[in-house]
Amino acid sequence: MPSIEAINLSKRYGSFYALSNLSIKIEGSKCVGYLGPNGAGKTTTLKLFTDMIRPSEGKAIINGMSVHENKKKALEHCGALIESPEIYPSFTPREALSMVAEIRGVPHSEIYKRIDEVLAEVKMVEWADKRVGKFSKGMKQRINIAAALLSEPNVVLLDEPTLGLDPRGMTEVRDIVKSLKKQNRLILMSSHLLNEISEICDEVALIDHGKLIIYDTIENVIAKFSGNGGVELAEVILSRPIDDSQLKIVSSLSSVVSTEEVNSTHLNIKFNSDRENQERLLFDLVSMRIGVISFRLSSSALEETYLRVIKDTV
Ligand SMILES: Nc1ncnc2c1ncn2[C@@H]1O[C@H](COP(=O)(O)OP(=O)(O)O)[C@@H](O)[C@H]1O
Ligand SMILES: [Mg+2]
Structure with a gap:
């Protein structure tokens, strides 16, 4: 090896x-x-x-x-x-x-x-x-x-x-x-x-x-530095447009802080970040059968983490 x-x-x-x-x-x-x-x-x-x-x-x-x-x-x-x-x-x-x-x-x-x-x-x-x-x-x-x-x-x-x-x-x-x-x-x-x-x-x-x-x-680094109570942004891409009632359900999922509809097939979901919440959120979204084809943590959240870490070590 x-x-x-x-x-x-x-x-x-x-x-x-x-x-x-x-x-x-x-x-x-x-x-x-x-x-x-x-x-x-x-x-x-x-x-x-x-x-x-x-x-x-x-x-x-x-x-x-x-x-x-x-x-x-x-x-x-x-x-x-x-x-x-x-x-x-x-x-x-x-x-x-x-x-x-x-x-x-x-x-x-x-x-x-x-x-x-x-x-x-x-x-x-x-x-x-x-x-x-x-x-x-x-x-x-x-x-x-x-x-x-x-x-x-x-x-x-x-x-x-x-x-x-x-x-x-x-x-x-x-x-x-x-x-x-x-x-x-x-x-x-x-x-x-x-x-x-x-x-x-x-x-x-x-x-x-x-x-x-x-x-x-990468995931653990984000989780660690965003700390407890940290909020992470997930970018979710759907294969078909989401409707209002589905959007309401997404917003009400546990750990979800806010949901922004960038367009009808692209959501930005802020959630309380830890790995369990992330797993749960992805599971819930997939279970809703709304056509989730991509779920990824936004690199802007990563960027914030990186900048914060580097600032703290000066
Ligand atoms: N030959 C050298 N003499 C003195 N300082 C050096 C020398 N090489 C690198 N440094 C210093 O060591 C630090 C790390 O450099 P470097 O490893 O090139 O950083 P990075 O590749 O991450 O940009 C810098 O502050 C750089 O100025
Ligand atoms: Mg270099």
Whole structure:
């Protein structure tokens, strides 16, 4: 099972801690978001995990091996994209990836097969022999992700892979990261964008000022920080218009604080947030047979949680 672990991991510059005493263990096939505002210590952490910088204290461990004491073995099954490199504009993806494969020590007999596989993973097969110079930033970033996949890693570290991309490029790269989730692969993706993490990831580790604040599933993080008596907003989409009497019943469900009809097939329901209430509410809505096709916590509620957490840790 893929795993990454930090034990009391710190990085100090002079007296300033860029990362302070990080202890975390992430294990299994999933996508974990490493969320924090600019300067929180995300890149520092990922550089420590790839031995690009050395820790002041503590250890970084990948697949059970210390990356500082046993770098080659520890990083053998780890692919990383940190500080996206520029690809030579006159290269084709195939040429650029052969060079990387060569450097990484991918066996010669496997290079061509691997390149085809990783190009397929980032959906760039038809661009394999075109010059990178003409590519959009999003396409170049997909080639960078492909490069990180060349050594068949079961641990993939991506540092803000959508940073600096236009909205279309961001969507492209997010879709690719989502599609990278598979059996026996652990993905850790950093971002300062909460909506991005909540869209792509199963779990979130939140850091600020070099300190880990919480590591849990997205739902638990919201529940925990919205606290008892907190109110959460659920966006509910229906397959057919709701009528007034049904709407009245929804408003009267226990735990519902208020119901707003955005339009006849889209309701915003505020409810007293905890997981039991959430389960009950969804169950009640489905039982009403009003055609619920989507129920999700609004990311604006998440956003509020994120901002509050970060404000409190200053
Ligand atoms: N080489 C360095 N020397 C001094 N300070 C650094 C160095 N690298 C990073 N920092 C500082 O450490 C903090 C964390 O940086 P970083 O890990 O890059 O944050 P993030 O990636 O979350 O935006 C920032 O305040 C940054 O200025
Ligand atoms: Mg960074």
